[in-house]
Amino acid sequence: ILMKFVVLLTILTTALLMHAKEKDSSIKKEDSQQVAEYTVVHNFKENDASSKWVTVNDNVMGGRSKGGFVIKKDRLIFSGATNTNGGGFSSIRTKPQNLDFQDKQGVIIKFKGDGRTYKFDARMGNSSVAHRVDFKTKANPKDWQTVKIDFASLSPSWRGMALSGRRFELDAANIRSIGFMIYDKKDGPFELKVDWIKAY
Numbered sequence: 001i002l003m004k005f006v007v008l009l010t011i012l013t014t015a016l017l018m019h020a021k022e023k024d025s026s027i028k029k030e031d032s033q034q035v036a037e038y039t040v041v042h043n044f045k046e047n048d049a050s051s052k053w054v055t056v057n058d059n060v061m062g063g064r065s066k067g068g069f070v071i072k073k074d075r076l077i078f079s080g081a082t083n084t085n086g087g088g089f090s091s092i093r094t095k096p097q098n099l100d101f102q103d104k105q106g107v108i109i110k111f112k113g114d115g116r117t118y119k120f121d122a123r124m125g126n127s128s129v130a131h132r133v134d135f136k137t138k139a140n141p142k143d144w145q146t147v148k149i150d151f152a153s154l155s156p157s158w159r160g161m162a163l164s165g166r167r168f169e170l171d172a173a174n175i176r177s178i179g180f181m182i183y184d185k186k187d188g189p190f191e192l193k194v195d196w197i198k199a200y
Contacts, residue, residue: 035146038108038198041099041178045074052094053179058087065090067182067190078180079191090190091119093179096126101172101199106150110195113137113145118192119181120149124174129163131156131170132181137192144195151175 042049053076055068067080067090080090109120119132131154135147156168178197182190 035108035198038200039100039104041107041197041199042076042094042194043074043196044071044076044194049076052097053092054095055090055092057090058083061087063087063089068092076194077191078182078194079189081189082182082184082187084185084187088185088187089181089183091121091179091181091183093121093123094177096123096176099175099178099199101151101175104151104172104199106148106152106200107178108146108148108198108200109135110144110146110197111137112141112193112195113139114189114191115139116182116186116190117184119183120147120154121177121179121181122151122154122170122175123177124171125176129156129158129168148200 042052046052050069050071053069057063057067057080058065063086064083065080065086065088067078067082069076069078069092071077078090078092082088082090107120113136115137117134117136119134122131123129124131131151133149133153133155135149138145151170151172154170156163156170180192180194182192
């Protein structure tokens with residue numbers, strides 16, 4: 001009787017695991033299909049893709065960090081080395097342009113990181129006010145990661161100082177620049193590869 005019970009339990013457990021795997025697969029497939037339908041903001045395949053981005057490092061305030069970007073094989077590579085004996089940051093962002101975020105809730109980014117924490121950056125018009133939020137990366141990932149960032153999660157700041165008030169609220173329709181920043185108060189090399197940025 002005990003043997004029959006063990007066999008029956010094994011069969012039931014196997015069936016449940018198979019069902020769970022099928023359910024997970026269908027969810028991943030559905031998510032992938034949904035992601036494919038998102039609006040492409042940047043996929044770095046344009047001939048002039050690199051001309052749309054600029055670098056801003058902490059040397060603007062006397063810092064010693066180094067950083068910049070290249071576009072290689074249709075991917076944006078943001079890399080360099082931070083030095084906390086100074087500002088301790090490196091950043092890149094797009095030149096002001098029409099990003100068409102009207103009626104959009106946020107962005108989803110496909111990337112590979114290095115285990116460090118980065119910031120996603122959005123700016124309205126030619127404003128120097130940055131709206132940012134952190135996102136973490138895995139060290140030496142085999143697979144690409146994605147992060148979904150809601151515009152409502154971004155916080156406004158100016159030269160590192162937090163801002164508050166309705167006049168600093170982010171209006172998606174007026175976003176003209178997006179970018180990435182590393183400012184995790186750590187020294188050393190960094191590298192973030194971005195495959196694409198899409199809006200949802």
